[in-house]
Amino acid sequence: MxxxxxxxxxxxxxxxxxxxxxxxxxxxxxxxxxxxxxxxxxxxxxxxxxxxxxxxxxxxxxxxxxxxxxxxxxxxxxxxxxxxxxxxxxxxxxxxxxxxxxxxxxxxxxxxxxxxxxxxxxxxxxxxxxxxxxxxxxxxxxxxxxxxxxxxxxxxxxxxxxxxxxxxxxxxxxxxxxxxxxxxxxxxxxxxxxxxxxxxxxxxxxxxxxxxxxxxxxxxxxxxxEVLKTDAKTAELSKLVENSFRDVNIAFANELSIICDKFGIDVWRLRELANRHPRVNILLPGVGVGGHCIAVDPWFIVANAKNEAKLIKTARDVNNYKTEWVIEKIKNEALEFEIENKKKPKIACMGLAFKPDIDDLRESPALHVAKRLTNELDDVVCVEPNISLKTIINSDGPKLELVEIGNALAVSDIVVFLVAHREFKDLEISGKKVLDFCGIAEKKLFKYEVGAKK
Ligand SMILES: NC(=O)c1ccc[n+]([C@@H]2O[C@H](COP(=O)([O-])OP(=O)(O)OC[C@H]3O[C@@H](n4cnc5c(N)ncnc54)[C@H](O)[C@@H]3O)[C@@H](O)[C@H]2O)c1
Structure with a gap:
């Protein structure tokens, strides 16, 4: 229908x-x-x-x-x-x-x-x-x-x-x-x-x-x-610029999340407060930037305007660095768990798609995190509610273990939220370490989204 x-x-x-x-x-x-x-x-x-x-x-x-x-x-x-x-x-x-x-x-x-x-x-x-x-x-x-x-x-x-x-x-x-x-x-x-x-x-x-x-x-x-008319080159650049604008602004939010972590400040609360300024609209930080468009198109400008596109290049670097930073945070948490409990933790990666509520894995930073953790740590399970459990993901690398949400929560010691899928919104989690890189734990994202300006 x-x-x-x-x-x-x-x-x-x-x-x-x-x-x-x-x-x-x-x-x-x-x-x-x-x-x-x-x-x-x-x-x-x-x-x-x-x-x-x-x-x-x-x-x-x-x-x-x-x-x-x-x-x-x-x-x-x-x-x-x-x-x-x-x-x-x-x-x-x-x-x-x-x-x-x-x-x-x-x-x-x-x-x-x-x-x-x-x-x-x-x-x-x-x-x-x-x-x-x-x-x-x-x-x-x-x-x-x-x-x-x-x-x-x-x-x-x-x-x-x-x-x-x-x-x-x-x-x-x-x-x-x-x-x-x-x-x-x-x-x-x-x-x-x-x-x-x-x-x-x-x-x-x-x-x-x-x-x-x-x-x-x-x-x-x-x-x-409306159909807006121009020449071919302007049309080409306008599309690339739209996505670069998004990339640069997301990079600001991602950089802010790393700065907040250094100072022990809750980035979600900080964002809510700063966004009360009438001319400020900080976007949501996340695991990085993925997908077929925003993570790709800025390079089409940078590759052909190396000396001119300095900010656009830096934004790409910041967003890619955020993904590596997330991996390091999870690995450090796993190490701490191992020292404390004398055993390696089981880690649940919640979400693999490049953004909430879709099945698209292209250039997904969450998938990149899950692959690296599966490769480098012993016990990792993944949840992606938008993809069939039978799907073979990452056929050319380490096989990712896809499980249901309930199963992941039952077996894991550390739960890592990578993508704010709607299925994760109302989960009750207790007795586990929760790492929240997309603002979903404690339903913060949804509470703040209502108040945040568009
Ligand atoms: N997906 C989006 O949200 C989105 C949004 C805006 C713009 N775009 C742009 O649109 C374009 C297409 O993206 P998409 O997401 O639809 O890609 P896609 O990968 O989903 O689909 C592309 C299809 O083209 C087919 N294909 C490849 N070579 C072909 C050929 N020579 N003849 C016929 N078919 C061929 C592939 O088999 C594939 O099924 C890209 O340039 C992308 O950047 C995508």
């Missing part, structure tokens, strides 16, 4: 504009957290959607009207779209009017101080659509991308399809392209994707003014938020 608010938004946008233009067939490349909701939403709006993913099992699950990720309300959209024949998934693209690229843009773990952006998935997806492109097609890059990537998409197409980039004065110019190529970054929040997909404002930045206009027209057919 779609929730009422989403259904309402959906109906309000339902007939706006689709008739006004001739673009009906959409090919979405990459059916993950961004591509699948987008594909399912467009299919529910009447577009004929060909969803493409290189993973055969993803394609098979979607064609059964099911989903392979956890996201509220998404299953209803996918089921309806597949049953109506509007959404079909394949491992290869085919001809369409609009191509949306929503493939991963991770970074290269090159062992250097500054990871570098990996746009290979974007380039491969672009190559895969090149044979099917026709004059007047739109090519929209939704993947979060370093500045200049949309231009690289155009260059890649030009190398394979020079017929779509006629020569002018014996020179190829992107401006002469017969395609409408633009970047439209996605800024949805996992857990609220189906709502934010419609409600959020969107930025459309074309390689030409005409591309911006055409692509903006397309987004206006299905979103309720």
């Amino acid at each position: 779609m929730n009422d608010e989403i259904k309402h938004s959906y109906l309000k946008t339902q007939n706006s504009g689709l008739k006004a233009q001739n673009f009906k067939k959409v090919c979405v490349l990459g059916l993950g957290y961004i591509g699948l909701p987008t594909a399912a939403f467009l299919a529910n709006k009447g577009y004929e959607v060909r969803g493409v993913d290189v993973m055969q099992d993803v394609v098979d699950i979607i064609n059964q009207g099911k989903i392979h990720i956890v996201e509220p309300d998404l299953n209803a959209f996918v089921k309806t779209a597949v049953n109506n024949g509007k959404l079909k998934a394949f491992t290869k693209p085919s001809e369409a009017d609009i191509f949306i690229i929503s493939v991963p843009t991770p970074f290269h773990e090159n062992g250097h101080d500054i990871p570098t952006p990996n746009i290979e998935y974007v380039i491969n997806a672009t190559k895969s659509i090149a044979p099917y492109l026709k004059e007047n097609n739109m090519v929209i890059l939704e993947s979060t991308s370093p500045v200049g990537t949309t231009e690289k998409v155009a260059e890649t197409i030009r190398e394979l399809r020079s017929d779509l980039f006629p020569q002018n004065n014996s020179k190829f110019k992107i401006q002469n392209s017969k395609l409408f190529i633009a970047h439209c970054p996605e800024r949805v929040l996992p857990g609220k994707i189906m709502h934010e997909l419609v409600e959020n404002d969107r930025i459309v930045g074309g390689l030409t003014k005409e591309s911006t206009e055409k692509v903006a027209e397309f987004y206006k057919t299905f979103i309720k938020g």
Whole structure:
């Protein structure tokens, strides 16, 4: 069942504009957290959607009207779209009017101080659509991308399809392209994707003014938020800057938590007090910063502006350091327990996802902590209520032991809260050492969240 608010938004946008233009067939490349909701939403709006993913099992699950990720309300959209024949998934693209690229843009773990952006998935997806492109097609890059990537998409197409980039004065110019190529970054929040997909404002930045206009027209057919028009590079940087802003502010909160620990001050209380200032809004400290976006995107700026992006780089370092600091705190606690009790403690790691109430483990600092503890200490169990107990996590490293909440609390000596999942909120814990790195113990987080300013 779609929730009422989403259904309402959906109906309000339902007939706006689709008739006004001739673009009906959409090919979405990459059916993950961004591509699948987008594909399912467009299919529910009447577009004929060909969803493409290189993973055969993803394609098979979607064609059964099911989903392979956890996201509220998404299953209803996918089921309806597949049953109506509007959404079909394949491992290869085919001809369409609009191509949306929503493939991963991770970074290269090159062992250097500054990871570098990996746009290979974007380039491969672009190559895969090149044979099917026709004059007047739109090519929209939704993947979060370093500045200049949309231009690289155009260059890649030009190398394979020079017929779509006629020569002018014996020179190829992107401006002469017969395609409408633009970047439209996605800024949805996992857990609220189906709502934010419609409600959020969107930025459309074309390689030409005409591309911006055409692509903006397309987004206006299905979103309720405002469509803001700019050029491709500004659109690319705006997405990176949004996440860097978050990263810098979280770094401040994380640094504060370490300073408070040094002085024996409760950071949650301090935050509550400081936030009573009318122009102060300190974010929540945690185990670090994770996920596909905030922990990754700032590097896309730093890698290409090493000398200029000093604060952004420092924020990344502070947030990464917080995770190492948490590991050291837990190891010290384990050592103290061992000295006192003449036996090694059993440790329960509560939460593995990169933030509360989702199943996403990408770049998760909590997962990093659990892996390191499992590797370095004897007896560690993990709880992640959003993931099936049968899931094999960390297949290439030490096997993490996933258990139920009750089981973890029954067997452990030290309980470490890493993620403030709702399932942990009302737990009664006694006779154990509790280490709280996400403000959930004693329900502090929830009490303070009510009072904290947005
Ligand atoms: N997840 C989020 O909350 C979020 C929010 C905003 C922006 N983004 C950005 O959106 C992009 C996609 O992220 P995601 O979370 O959906 O990733 P994801 O890993 O969930 O999904 C990407 C999918 O693309 C597929 N894929 C890889 N190469 C492909 C190719 N050549 N052709 C077709 N499919 C291919 C993968 O198999 C995978 O299923 C990234 O750039 C990310 O930074 C993500």
